[in-house]
Amino acid sequence: MQPVQRARSETAKLAREDSILTAAEILLRQSGYDAMTMQAVATAAGLAKGTLYLYFNSRESLVLAVHGRLFDRWIDRFAFYQPELTGFDGFCRDFARHYADDPLFLQLAGFATALLEPQLDREAYIKSKRGMARRVKRLAGLACQQFSIAPTAAQKLIWGFLTIAGGTAQMTIRLAVSEADLPDDVIAFTDLANFETVFVNAAAPLGGNLMSRS
Incomplete structure (x- = not known):
């Protein structure tokens, strides 16, 4: 496959970024984080590796962007759930x-902040935190x-939830092995x-x- 030409317009750039994220997400689901390389993502997205680095300057920033997209999808589902x-x-x-x-979202949540964010450059770090x-x-x-609580109290509650969720994700991640290979205990x-x-x-x-604040 010949690499596609560089996107020129803002709309084309956003579409290109979306295709990169889609390719990275598919590879993460198929092969996992350790096996996902920037070259593999570039090939899957039909890009030259150098073009990929114009959008994401490291594997860490790319995976965090996938995590952010999955995070937004989760909030969408949660918000509209009755x-x-x-x-x-x-x-x-x-x-x-x-x-x-979503197993992939849960897996990435287990190490996104602790392992990936510290490796970002300043610009990517700011983007991640703002997201x-x-x-x-x-x-x-x-x-x-x-x-029916104040916005400040609600944000503190959510920060608590997300802190617990991240730690819980780390504690409950399971290896890709069959239960037949594990002892009963x-x-x-x-x-x-x-x-x-x-x-x-x-x-x-x-x-x-x-309840004590209500």
């Missing part, structure tokens, strides 16, 4: 279930509606330590703090 459970516990469980719905701030504000808006432990259970248990104290 909850079956009410109260703080119901909100926690809905949050956890949607957060863990996260925008997502926190959007989620805080949902919390404001759910609990390990299977029993991992079944108990699923994402929703660990997240809800860890988030429970935030509910007490929330």
Whole structure:
């Protein structure tokens, strides 16, 4: 496949960036983070490797951009979901279930901030943090509606949720092995330590703090 020509207009650049993110996401789902290279992404997107670096100057910045896109998709699903459970516990469980719905998003959430962000340059770091701030504000808006709390309290609650979710993702990531290859005690432990259970248990104290401010 011959590499396509450089995008000229802003619309063409955005379309090119979207195609790069799509190619990277597909490779991450197929092969995982360790096997995804910039050359593989460039080939899949039909670009020269040098052109790819005009859009993302490192593998870390590219993977974080994929994570951000998956994050936005998750918020979209969560925002339009009609909850079956009410109260703080119901909100926690809905949050956890949607957060863990996409295995790739959950995997990237486990190491995106801790391992990828420190390797970014200044410009990419600022972009990443601004993207996260925008997502926190959007989620805080949902919390404001759910609990009738002030925006500042809602943002603190969401930051707490996301901190717990990131740690829970690290604790509950499973190896790509069959349960037939694991001893019974390990299977029993991992079944108990699923994402929703660990997240809800860890988030429970935030509910007490929330109620004390109401």
